[in-house]
Amino acid sequence: MSIDGNAQRWLIRGATLPDGTGTDIRLDGGRIAELGTGLSQSGAIVIDADGLIALPGLVDLHAHLREPGYEHSETVLSGSRAAARGGFTSVFAMANTLPAQDTAGVVEQVLALGESAGYVDVQPIGAVTVGLAGKQLAELGAMASSRARVRVFSDDGFCVSDPLLMRRALEYVKAFDGVIAQHSQEPRLTEKAQMNEGALSGELGLVGWPAVAEESIIARDVLLAEHVGSRLHVCHVSTAGSVDVIRWAKARGINVTAEVTPHHLLLTEDLVRGYDARFKVNPPLRSREDVEALRAGLADGTIDIVATDHAPHPVESKDCEWDAAANGMIGLESALSVVHAAVVATGLLGWADIERVLSRTPARIGRVTGQGNPIAVGSPAELTLYDPRATRVFGRADLAGTSTNSPYLSMTLPGEVRATFHRGYATVLDGSVRSNLEIAGHASGVVTHG
Numbered sequence: 001m002s003i004d005g006n007a008q009r010w011l012i013r014g015a016t017l018p019d020g021t022g023t024d025i026r027l028d029g030g031r032i033a034e035l036g037t038g039l040s041q042s043g044a045i046v047i048d049a050d051g052l053i054a055l056p057g058l059v060d061l062h063a064h065l066r067e068p069g070y071e072h073s074e075t076v077l078s079g080s081r082a083a084a085r086g087g088f089t090s091v092f093a094m095a096n097t098l099p100a101q102d103t104a105g106v107v108e109q110v111l112a113l114g115e116s117a118g119y120v121d122v123q124p125i126g127a128v129t130v131g132l133a134g135k136q137l138a139e140l141g142a143m144a145s146s147r148a149r150v151r152v153f154s155d156d157g158f159c160v161s162d163p164l165l166m167r168r169a170l171e172y173v174k175a176f177d178g179v180i181a182q183h184s185q186e187p188r189l190t191e192k193a194q195m196n197e198g199a200l201s202g203e204l205g206l207v208g209w210p211a212v213a214e215e216s217i218i219a220r221d222v223l224l225a226e227h228v229g230s231r232l233h234v235c236h237v238s239t240a241g242s243v244d245v246i247r248w249a250k251a252r253g254i255n256v257t258a259e260v261t262p263h264h265l266l267l268t269e270d271l272v273r274g275y276d277a278r279f280k281v282n283p284p285l286r287s288r289e290d291v292e293a294l295r296a297g298l299a300d301g302t303i304d305i306v307a308t309d310h311a312p313h314p315v316e317s318k319d320c321e322w323d324a325a326a327n328g329m330i331g332l333e334s335a336l337s338v339v340h341a342a343v344v345a346t347g348l349l350g351w352a353d354i355e356r357v358l359s360r361t362p363a364r365i366g367r368v369t370g371q372g373n374p375i376a377v378g379s380p381a382e383l384t385l386y387d388p389r390a391t392r393v394f395g396r397a398d399l400a401g402t403s404t405n406s407p408y409l410s411m412t413l414p415g416e417v418r419a420t421f422h423r424g425y426a427t428v429l430d431g432s433v434r435s436n437l438e439i440a441g442h443a444s445g446v447v448t449h450g
Helices: 076-085 104-117 140-145 163-176 199-204 211-228 240-251 262-266 269-274 288-299 335-344 351-366 438-444
Strands: 010-016 022-028 031-036 045-048 053-056 058-063 088-093 121-124 179-182 231-234 256-260 383-393 412-422 425-429
Touching: 010 053, 010 383, 053 351, 058 076, 058 335, 058 351, 076 088, 076 104, 076 412, 076 425, 088 104, 088 351, 088 383, 088 412, 104 121, 104 140, 140 163, 163 179, 163 211, 163 231, 179 211, 199 269, 211 231, 211 240, 240 256, 240 288, 256 288, 256 351, 262 288, 262 335, 288 335, 335 351, 335 383, 335 412
Parallel strands: 010 045, 058 088, 088 121, 179 231, 231 256
Antiparallel strands: 010 022, 022 031, 053 383, 383 412, 412 425
């Protein structure tokens, strides 16, 4: 059957909810209209979802969409397509653009670009400091009160290493229930660092990146957050020691949340042996012991969410000597499969947990409405249909963005996103992103042609 991607009425037949319940799901007018078995298909396009898991649309609290300024790596449009292919319906765009997202004008520009693309909700993250330079606070209040309603602020890519500046930022965002998302990296301890510090870095002759460079900043910041009574979010936790510090802080009642990336849940420093720069990332891939600690921390709730840290780069920034290569890897299209492999297939988490760490909790941390809601009658039609039975060799055909610096190319991964619905419209069908952009017009209420 040919499926009309512009139809607003859908009947998803025989899907499995995260709690294991089987149900039909009827979508109408951008909302979930009905749940149950044997629902009428009158006037609806039918999708056979037998064996598919229906998840609320995924929410990524940490992605780099590069626009404005670095469109040769990614654009908001191409990054939105990549997100939809991965089952995401909302993406938070990091501030390290050119110009940086440090004013109301720039965050509103990024918001508008996301609205024009229409594949996902694009929520700009505001810079903590002007130009991400770590010298003076950016226009936090103006960004918060702008049309973009920024609530997450980060200099990601750079650490807010000045403790007084970090304290002032934490104090400032309390006024509008904002959160500082810290890139925990003590700069003096990581000068010229290339990979995880340990026996392997010595063997390969690469400058080591010590775990304490991350852990010391987290320890400082949770104490600052406690002192001022503000919200702190820790980006891309990568070491066992960091998990211990965050666990201690939560036990103390400090208002801290934390994320782990899919690649830190699956990949280890051993991949650096081949000097393939696809595996060069900040923070670096760590030891097997760190990976196990991260998985355990996610399972016991110490780590709150999974976020991709999707970081596209042009070919020349990765196809070069290790020392000269850029840090970062793309991850939107592969995230759900990698998390499936790391913590579902290993029995640490179930699909209800995946709903929590990849949808509900990131939406709550970012204070967005219309995303992260349970699959229930009346909820916005933000849905992902995922086939857990599939197995695929991940390749370039699975990528929908501009860049191809994925660490998973040629790896065998479980599962595949079969469909994504955003505001009741299908952005992905039969595993493919829609090739036209009419969805953008429908999402904004304007029909476009051609």
